[in-house]
Amino acid sequence: MEMDRESGKSEQIVSQFRSKILHVILDSRVPSFHHHHQQQESFSLSRVRKTDKWFNLVLGHRPAALENLNFSLRNLLDPVIIDIILVQHGSSSSSVDNICTPSAAAAGFTETVIERWVVQYDCPRVVATPSGADTSGLYKKTYRKSIILLRSVYAQMRLLPAYRIFRQLSSLSQTYNFDLVYKVSSFCHPFTREEEHVMKEYSFVPVEALSGLLCVSVTYRTSLSDFNLEPLVSLPPKIITDYVGSPTTDPMRSFPSSEKGVRATSFPLIGVRPPSSAPLQRPHSWSSGFHRGFPFAQNQSLAGSPPAYSTSPMTYDVASPPSDMYGNRIQNPRLSTLQQVTARDEYQLSPPFSPSPSPSPPTYLSGANPLLSHHRSETAPVTIPRPITGRSSRYLSPNSSDTSRHSLPPLSPRSSKHYASSQESPSGIRSYRKIEALRAGESPSGLSNHYSVHKVVRDSKDDSGRFSGLLSSSGSPRIGFSRSSSRLSFQDDMDDCEFSCPFDVDDVDVSDSLNQTSQNVEGKKASEFTAQAVPVGKKSQDAAVGILVQMLRTAPPLRQDPSCYSTHSIRTEYEGGIGTASGFFMPRKTADALEELKSYREMKDLLVSKSGTQVVRKEEM
Amino acid sequence: MNCEVCQLKELEVEHFEIREVLRCILHTIVFHRALGLVRPKDVDLELFEITYVQCGVVELEKKIDEKIEHFVSWVEKHPNKKSQICISFYEVKSKPPSWFSNKTERLFWEQWYVNLNVTQHPKPHSGKSHHTKVVVDPGESASEERGSRRVALEVSLREVMFQIIKFVNEKKDHVPPISEGVIYFPHEITVPSSSDSAFGMDMIKRMLQTGHPTMLS
Numbered sequence: 001m002e003m004d005r006e007s008g009k010s011e012q013i014v015s016q017f018r019s020k021i022l023h024v025i026l027d028s029r030v031p032s033f034h035h036h037h038q039q040q041e042s043f044s045l046s047r048v049r050k051t052d053k054w055f056n057l058v059l060g061h062r063p064a065a066l067e068n069l070n071f072s073l074r075n076l077l078d079p080v081i082i083d084i085i086l087v088q089h090g091s092s093s094s095s096v097d098n099i100c101t102p103s104a105a106a107a108g109f110t111e112t113v114i115e116r117w118v119v120q121y122d123c124p125r126v127v128a129t130p131s132g133a134d135t136s137g138l139y140k141k142t143y144r145k146s147i148i149l150l151r152s153v154y155a156q157m158r159l160l161p162a163y164r165i166f167r168q169l170s171s172l173s174q175t176y177n178f179d180l181v182y183k184v185s186s187f188c189h190p191f192t193r194e195e196e197h198v199m200k201e202y203s204f205v206p207v208e209a210l211s212g213l214l215c216v217s218v219t220y221r222t223s224l225s226d227f228n229l230e231p232l233v234s235l236p237p238k239i240i241t242d243y244v245g246s247p248t249t250d251p252m253r254s255f256p257s258s259e260k261g262v263r264a265t266s267f268p269l270i271g272v273r274p275p276s277s278a279p280l281q282r283p284h285s286w287s288s289g290f291h292r293g294f295p296f297a298q299n300q301s302l303a304g305s306p307p308a309y310s311t312s313p314m315t316y317d318v319a320s321p322p323s324d325m326y327g328n329r330i331q332n333p334r335l336s337t338l339q340q341v342t343a344r345d346e347y348q349l350s351p352p353f354s355p356s357p358s359p360s361p362p363t364y365l366s367g368a369n370p371l372l373s374h375h376r377s378e379t380a381p382v383t384i385p386r387p388i389t390g391r392s393s394r395y396l397s398p399n400s401s402d403t404s405r406h407s408l409p410p411l412s413p414r415s416s417k418h419y420a421s422s423q424e425s426p427s428g429i430r431s432y433r434k435i436e437a438l439r440a441g442e443s444p445s446g447l448s449n450h451y452s453v454h455k456v457v458r459d460s461k462d463d464s465g466r467f468s469g470l471l472s473s474s475g476s477p478r479i480g481f482s483r484s485s486s487r488l489s490f491q492d493d494m495d496d497c498e499f500s501c502p503f504d505v506d507d508v509d510v511s512d513s514l515n516q517t518s519q520n521v522e523g524k525k526a527s528e529f530t531a532q533a534v535p536v537g538k539k540s541q542d543a544a545v546g547i548l549v550q551m552l553r554t555a556p557p558l559r560q561d562p563s564c565y566s567t568h569s570i571r572t573e574y575e576g577g578i579g580t581a582s583g584f585f586m587p588r589k590t591a592d593a594l595e596e597l598k599s600y601r602e603m604k605d606l607l608v609s610k611s612g613t614q615v616v617r618k619e620e621m
Numbered sequence: 622m623n624c625e626v627c628q629l630k631e632l633e634v635e636h637f638e639i640r641e642v643l644r645c646i647l648h649t650i651v652f653h654r655a656l657g658l659v660r661p662k663d664v665d666l667e668l669f670e671i672t673y674v675q676c677g678v679v680e681l682e683k684k685i686d687e688k689i690e691h692f693v694s695w696v697e698k699h700p701n702k703k704s705q706i707c708i709s710f711y712e713v714k715s716k717p718p719s720w721f722s723n724k725t726e727r728l729f730w731e732q733w734y735v736n737l738n739v740t741q742h743p744k745p746h747s748g749k750s751h752h753t754k755v756v757v758d759p760g761e762s763a764s765e766e767r768g769s770r771r772v773a774l775e776v777s778l779r780e781v782m783f784q785i786i787k788f789v790n791e792k793k794d795h796v797p798p799i800s801e802g803v804i805y806f807p808h809e810i811t812v813p814s815s816s817d818s819a820f821g822m823d824m825i826k827r828m829l830q831t832g833h834p835t836m837l838s
Contacts, residue, residue, distance in 0.1 A: 048658070056799075058660040144656065145793045151653050152786045154661060158672040159782055167672075205790040 009139040010210035011076060014121050016054045017146050017214060018080050019070045021153060023059050025117050028157040029084045030182050031169040055147045069184050076121045083183040084115035084162055088227060115162050115220045123212030138210055145207040152204060153216060161224050174231040545593045624729050625795050627788045629781050631736040634774060641666050642778060643689045645673045646735050647708060649782055652676055653789040654710055655805030669775040678804055692812040696739050706735040707811040712797050730795050
């Protein structure tokens with residue numbers, strides 16, 4: 001009875017000792033294990049758990065993985081073999097005795113057992129059963145000695161070489177090209193001779209128990225200098241306060257100024273605090289190489305060395321009966337950090353933002369168009385087509401419905417207001433449609449010669465629609481409605497715009513609209529157009545008028561009747577009456593335009609008179 | 622009960638290294654003899670890449686620091702001398718009162734001797750020394766020498782730590798039972814006093830109290 005009680009207590013001591021020493025070893029060698037422990041401890045500093053009271057050593061929370069291990073190793077007669085494995089990323093170390101599993105080798109990692117702890121309850125087959133008096137209180141001695149043994153193991157773990165790299169990995173300030181993992185099993189492969197040469201064994205004095213001896217031994221590498229254990233170079237994570245974005249982003253977009261310069265990055269990274277104190281200065285760019293830096297997100301993976309390898313099952317993890325082998329590799333979050341890092345790198349290598357689908361609208365379109373307002377105040381309302389910012393392709397190629405209503409290309413939302421305000425002058429819209437019609441196939445004579453300006457005229461056929469060319473000829477910017485700097489800067493983005501300005505219409509996009517507008521032009525009266533002044537800047541206004549004139553000259557006849565000849569004759573007369581073609585394209589004043597209007601009115605009257613009713617009037621006149 | 626004695630390997634230390642070395646050794650010894658409920662505390666040495674373990678008891682830490690300061694004061698008065706610090710674990714036993722003794726007696730069951738050779742090396746930049754005619758920069762050689770000494774000391778200190786662990790593991794039977802509520806065994810730390818003779822008297826006094834001869838191995 002007494003013997004049974006003693007035996008039971010002895011076995012309980014042995015069992016708890018195995019659990020406790022497993023906790024001590026893993027907590028002192030596996031960073032993720034240690035971090036998990038620290039996290040748990042932060043919430044319960046004063047609490048002493050039941051497990052802590054065993055052997056009077058408070059270690060804190062015991063992870064569930066450990067409980068599972070304990071359960072698997074509940075057979076006291078089976079040894080507990082704990083391998084501490086150094087996993088190194090990349091080329092193998094100079095050491096020749098690396099254990100390289102096929103899966104690890106395929107993944108480019110090298111594994112080396114740097115420590116092996118063996119905890120064994122050595123029970124001889126024939127146990128001399130002590131007398132009852134001798135056994136009384138034996139478990140107390142066993143327990144006391146086990147406490148001392150555990151203290152020794154705890155202290156010695158901090159003196160072995162592996163503890164240094166454990167501390168390095170546990171540090172949150174650096175990431176490394178290696179990692180520490182563990183394997184717990186009931187049996188192990190013996191070391192090779194080469195391995196034994198570089199390793200040293202130390203056996204603790206066994207503790208006598210009722211039925212056997214509790215033995216602990218460690219085989220460890222005396223030096224880890226053979227391994228190329230280096231920290232990974234990483235940029236300290238910082239926050240960019242004036243992040244510009246992709247090159248396609250509107251450079252005119254304002255951003256807060258920062259006297260401290262550019263900082264940081266936008267990664268998740270991680271907790272890691274850069275060791276350097278100086279802020280990282282970086283240009284306003286989004287180069288992919290910029291944001292390497294922050295490796296890990298949490299979990300301790302923050303700390304991390306890059307993940308050793310994929311967490312795919314390895315030979316160690318092959319399920320086996322507990323009695324044969326139980327290999328367990330901690331689902332080390334640090335192990336998966338490589339995957340995390342890889343994924344994060346992929347994410348980081350690409351710009352951390354999505355390029356803006358389209359440039360932001362030019363600033364001059366925001367708010368009231370100063371040019372338009374200016375012209376409203378100065379001239380009669382003749383609408384000049386608004387610049388359109390191509391937010392979407394649909395703006396680039398106006399559909400028939402749009403052109404039926406507006407001769408102008410569809411406008412961006414911002415400019416729609418101004419366009420709406422200009423609905424009062426549909427003639428201006430029609431004029432633009434005529435421009436498009438002209439571009440469809442007819443080449444206005446001389447227009448291209450006069451309005452061709454670098455970067456503006458794309459081909460000869462486009463000249464009629466190239467108000468920008470007209471504008472440029474006068475020295476104004478390509479867009480040309482105003483000479484503000486914003487326009488000038490916006491011009492740089494025009495190439496990226498699907499539709500940059502009203503006068504810079506893509507041939508392809510407009511060709512269809514031109515065909516449509518050409519049909520709509522028929523029946524329209526040019527005089528209605530000419531009745532309107534061009535509400536643009538002075539010089540551009542003149543140029544627009546010139547274009548309108550050209551439109552009229554090349555416009556299809558209004559009617560299939562002698563009026564066509566009259567149109568032609570008007571043109572000829574216009575040419576002869578007013579001046580050479582080149583004269584129309586000279587900078588003209590409003591007075592000149594008014595004179596032209598008068599001439600057009602006369603033409604109109606003439607046409608009407610030919611219808612019969614007004615002949616008499618003329619004769620009368 | 623036998624009194625187990627452990628003579629630790631002699632360490633050659635400089636004045637500024639005394640505190641760290643002694644803290645490391647003394648706390649390691651006490652940690653192995655603090656069999657009550659402890660929450661271990663890892664402490665990294667600043668001068669060496671060594672981590673030792675403390676019991677986490679504030680009172681113990683203060684007591685050890687106090688004794689270390691006494692020793693440092695003694696070293697300042699007796700430079701370049703070999704010295705010993707003794708930490709002795711005892712049991713308190715009551716005994717019948719007698720004429721020259723107290724009612725209680727201490728039964729020392731374990732003693733540790735920390736042997737230190739405190740050296741005073743010249744500082745690197747001692748250009749004003751009239752004994753030397755400095756030709757080449759003496760600072761580099763002195764610093765290199767100091768560096769090599771530091772490395773040697775770290776190795777020796779590590780050996781001392783292993784020595785403690787080995788001794789603790791080999792000698793377990795003499796350890797008395799753990800008292801309820803007691804974290805660590807009662808002990809005393811003996812440092813050289815102002816004179817060597819006083820230090821010797823302390824040892825004799827202990828011998829009279831315990832009745833056990835001091836075994837020097």
